[in-house]
Amino acid sequence: MNRLLALGTLGLLAALGIAGYRQAHPAWGRYQPGPAAVRSVTPSLSGEPELCLTCHEGIEEISPSHPVEAFGCVSCHGGERLSLDVDGAHTTLIGGKNPSDLAVVEAGCGGGDCHSGDPAEERDHIARVQRSVQSTYAGAINGVLTSFNLQHPGDPVYGLQAVADGHIESGTGVAALTAFEAGAFDSPVPEQFAAACLTCHLGAEPIEAEFYYRGTGCAACHTPYGQDGLYTGGDPTLPRDEAGHMSQHRLTLEMPYTQCNHCHNRGNYNLVRMDFLPRDDAASFASLPTDQRRPLEYYQPIGQFTLCEWELDCIDCHTNKEAMGDGDIHTSQADAQSVQCKTCHGTLTEGPPLVTVTEADAAALRRADLNPNYSLAAGDVAVLAPDGDIMGAVQLIDGQVVQFAKARSQVWAVPPVQGSACEQQPDQQESRYCHECHDYDSHAH
Amino acid sequence: MSRRPSFYEHLHPPTVPDRESRLSYTFGLGGITALSFVVLVVTGMLEMFLYIPTPDLAYDSLQQLIYQAPFGWLVRNMHFWAAQGMVISATLHMARVVFSGGYKRRRFNWLIGLSLLTLTLLADFTGYVLRWDERAGWALTVGTNLLPLVPLLGDWLHAAVTGVAQGELALGPSTLIRFYAWHIFGLILPLFALLVWHLFRWRRDGGISSRGDAPRRRAIAADTGTAPPRKRRERSDLIREEVFTALAALALLVVFSVVFPAPLGTRLDASPAGAHTHAPWILLWVQELLRVWSPGLAGVFVPLALTALLGLLPYVLDRRNGGVAVWFNREGRAAQVVFTGAALAVVGLSLRAALR
Numbered sequence: 033m034n035r036l037l038a039l040g041t042l043g044l045l046a047a048l049g050i051a052g053y054r055q056a057h058p059a060w061g062r063y064q065p066g067p068a069a070v071r072s073v074t075p076s077l078s079g080e081p082e083l084c085l086t087c088h089e090g091i092e093e094i095s096p097s098h099p100v101e102a103f104g105c106v107s108c109h110g111g112e113r114l115s116l117d118v119d120g121a122h123t124t125l126i127g128g129k130n131p132s133d134l135a136v137v138e139a140g141c142g143g144g145d146c147h148s149g150d151p152a153e154e155r156d157h158i159a160r161v162q163r164s165v166q167s168t169y170a171g172a173i174n175g176v177l178t179s180f181n182l183q184h185p186g187d188p189v190y191g192l193q194a195v196a197d198g199h200i201e202s203g204t205g206v207a208a209l210t211a212f213e214a215g216a217f218d219s220p221v222p223e224q225f226a227a228a229c230l231t232c233h234l235g236a237e238p239i240e241a242e243f244y245y246r247g248t249g250c251a252a253c254h255t256p257y258g259q260d261g262l263y264t265g266g267d268p269t270l271p272r273d274e275a276g277h278m279s280q281h282r283l284t285l286e287m288p289y290t291q292c293n294h295c296h297n298r299g300n301y302n303l304v305r306m307d308f309l310p311r312d313d314a315a316s317f318a319s320l321p322t323d324q325r326r327p328l329e330y331y332q333p334i335g336q337f338t339l340c341e342w343e344l345d346c347i348d349c350h351t352n353k354e355a356m357g358d359g360d361i362h363t364s365q366a367d368a369q370s371v372q373c374k375t376c377h378g379t380l381t382e383g384p385p386l387v388t389v390t391e392a393d394a395a396a397l398r399r400a401d402l403n404p405n406y407s408l409a410a411g412d413v414a415v416l417a418p419d420g421d422i423m424g425a426v427q428l429i430d431g432q433v434v435q436f437a438k439a440r441s442q443v444w445a446v447p448p449v450q451g452s453a454c455e456q457q458p459d460q461q462e463s464r465y466c467h468e469c470h471d472y473d474s475h476a477h
Numbered sequence: 478m479s480r481r482p483s484f485y486e487h488l489h490p491p492t493v494p495d496r497e498s499r500l501s502y503t504f505g506l507g508g509i510t511a512l513s514f515v516v517l518v519v520t521g522m523l524e525m526f527l528y529i530p531t532p533d534l535a536y537d538s539l540q541q542l543i544y545q546a547p548f549g550w551l552v553r554n555m556h557f558w559a560a561q562g563m564v565i566s567a568t569l570h571m572a573r574v575v576f577s578g579g580y581k582r583r584r585f586n587w588l589i590g591l592s593l594l595t596l597t598l599l600a601d602f603t604g605y606v607l608r609w610d611e612r613a614g615w616a617l618t619v620g621t622n623l624l625p626l627v628p629l630l631g632d633w634l635h636a637a638v639t640g641v642a643q644g645e646l647a648l649g650p651s652t653l654i655r656f657y658a659w660h661i662f663g664l665i666l667p668l669f670a671l672l673v674w675h676l677f678r679w680r681r682d683g684g685i686s687s688r689g690d691a692p693r694r695r696a697i698a699a700d701t702g703t704a705p706p707r708k709r710r711e712r713s714d715l716i717r718e719e720v721f722t723a724l725a726a727l728a729l730l731v732v733f734s735v736v737f738p739a740p741l742g743t744r745l746d747a748s749p750a751g752a753h754t755h756a757p758w759i760l761l762w763v764q765e766l767l768r769v770w771s772p773g774l775a776g777v778f779v780p781l782a783l784t785a786l787l788g789l790l791p792y793v794l795d796r797r798n799g800g801v802a803v804w805f806n807r808e809g810r811a812a813q814v815v816f817t818g819a820a821l822a823v824v825g826l827s828l829r830a831a832l833r
Contacts (some may be wrong), residue, residue: 037717040724047731051551070545083544112744114540124743355583 052102060116063087063268075104082113090266095283132250134235154395165359169233171364173212180221198360204367205360224306232295246294254283285403288439292346327474336467345439350423370419373466377449396422406436494687498715502612505722506570513563520556529777530657535609555737575816577801578809580791586790596668603660605757610742615754621647623776688802762826
């Protein structure tokens with residue numbers, strides 16, 4: 033019988049031994065190189081401790097403007113700040129892995145002190161983006177409906193989500209969009225369109241394939257994704273061999289063309305078949321090193337592009353308002369576009385529109401501050417885009433218009449049309465006329 | 478040299494009935510229930526050092542207990558699983574007493590036992606609320622809205638556990654501190670007193686009831702002049718078995734607590750409104766009834782009626798003393814059938830609610 037007691041004692045000791053092992057080797061300890069230790073951060077903005085870095089130690093700081101000492105993780109991501117259990121910590125995350133998804137962006141990035149701020153200061157990023165054509169997809173939707181005679185003057189104008197704008201500033205802005213419902217039409221076309229073509233707006237989950245990997249919402253542009261969709265940063269919890277992750281946990285204003293190309297330049301739509309036809313020339317550049325891919329990868333082998341369009345990144349020409357919206361609701365891509373060749377190069381009769389930057393141009397100064405590749409200060413002279421955006425990276429320096437690359441460190445002198453051999457007609461000032469003479473065959477080079 | 482018996486040995490008579498003192502008869506259920514209580518008191522005291530009973534800090538302090546206090550997770554998991562184990566073992570202990578006629582000739586102790594079960598369930602519920610997660614919020618909202626419907630005492634009960642006016646949301650500091658106080662003192666001190674009384678009466682009644690007490694045996698003794706011998710054994714044997722069972726149960730509890738963390742929902746203020754929610758498992762059957770019956774009927778009358786039915790069981794359904802320690806004795810058939818029916822109803826409704 034005493035053996036029974038010995039057995040019971042041994043059993044209890046063994047159980048306590050297991051508990052002791054668990055205490056020394058908690059589940060979250062596998063993300064730490066050394067002995068398991070809780071890592072607590074108390075961000076100054078909330079004053080509440082967060083244990084997230086216990087597992088995520090090594091993750092990149094999202095951006096210099098969101099230092100972890102001030103923001104921590106929870107103010108953007110939500111989640112349970114004191115839990116070290118995978119489910120317990122992440123159940124209440126804002127938007128899962130992406131708090132900038134448009135469905136949750138107001139909670140993740142919003143607030144009057146953040147990105148739902150004063151329109152006059154251009155701090156209303158969220159409202160602008162949600163009205164932009166990249167988000168509403170209004171251009172494609174209404175274009176298709178009109179093409180198939182399903183929309184007539186006076187009918188509602190559609191967007192992926194219903195949005196309204198009480199303050200129209202541009203000539204092409206509309207007051208509101210009605211939510212597009214593909215099944216609400218007396219035609220199969222809108223449903224075919226919805227099935228084949230609704231993967232490229234900011235709210236849509238991306239196609240899970242090479243080149244297409246991207247985030248949604250703000251992250252679609254501002255968080256870098258590799259073409260292979262693999263994570264290359266330092267967060268020990270993220271798998272390195274699983275496609276579909278950001279390449280780094282970063283927000284950036286230095287988006288290279290490859291970031292835009294997760295959606296753009298990926299193929300063409302065939303409206304007759306209502307089908308998306310992906311470009312099929314990847315084999316021509318897939319094996320090349322990154323620095324040699326640009327001339328083959330940038331644009332599809334269609335259309336005409338000038339040399340500067342190959343050399344510059346998309347964001348060097350396309351302004352903040354073109355990409356993120358100018359606050360108005362537009363119903364076509366063309367209405368949202370502003371910059372032409374002449375914006376920087378001028379015409380035969382006049383130079384580019386220039387403006388002297390003042391302290392009041394806070395948004396332009398802010399964008400320059402956040403981009404390490406160029407600087408802008410009050411008193412500098414910069415190009416003014418037709419949509420009113422100051423193109424801070426295109427400046428007049430010593431009488432010469434100079435373009436600073438935004439996505440990398442490079443500077444070009446912008447050749448003026450005035451005084452050149454250009455033969456353009458006064459009524460042919462749009463970029464397409466420039467392309468006719470200045471078409472650059474990147475493959476030949 | 479004879480050794481003077483220890484305090485623990487005094488819990489048993491010098492000799493105990495051989496058959497009825499075996500694990501195969503008792504399943505150790507009463508002992509496991511008492512052991513669970515001891516574990517709960519010890520782990521509960523440890524939790525009191527870290528738990529902060531205010532709405533702002535309760536959930537935070539619980540997370541700190543789990544993830545930052547050394548072995549805090551083990552303490553909490555053991556507290557949780559011992560509590561659920563206590564509810565289960567007390568209920569099974571009750572079933573064993575019903576089916577083996579253990580309540581006969583000591584009926585008042587049945588009432589003490591029933592009171593203990595009631596207090597155990599209330600302690601379980603108040604402990605559930607102290608987690609202050611979103612599920613606790615739901616349980617609290619539903620539970621405190623039922624209280625005013627209790628006849629006579631309703632208004633007083635509502636005030637006693639919430640501290641807010643009826644109809645107000647009871648998710649503030651006055652409610653939390655009351656649940657905390659009820660959990661630790663208001664329920665556990667009476668529970669302890671009743672447990673001592675329960676054990677005292679059990680001991681005074683000669684320890685576990687056995688067939689040795691049966692009228693049939695006394696009748697034989699009256700006829701023949703000698704009672705037929707009942708095999709008894711030294712209490713030291715029983716104590717060794719009890720200690721082993723306790724050690725094994727503790728080991729099981731520790732392992733269980735390592736493998737299965739006690740549940741913790743999302744922060745009360747972060748819970749999505751209108752989320753589908755389950756009641757605490759001990760009240761799932763009531764939740765199921767609440768879907769079809771009025772709150773007064775399903776949430777108040779039925780539980781009170783069930784308690785009353787159980788209380789009356791040895792007084793109304795089986796007043797005879799025959800069949801002590803006889804499994805499924807004929808004399809107690811009505812009591813056994815009614816108990817089984819009630820148990821099946823509760824378990825069936827609970828399963829149905831859980832599987833929704």
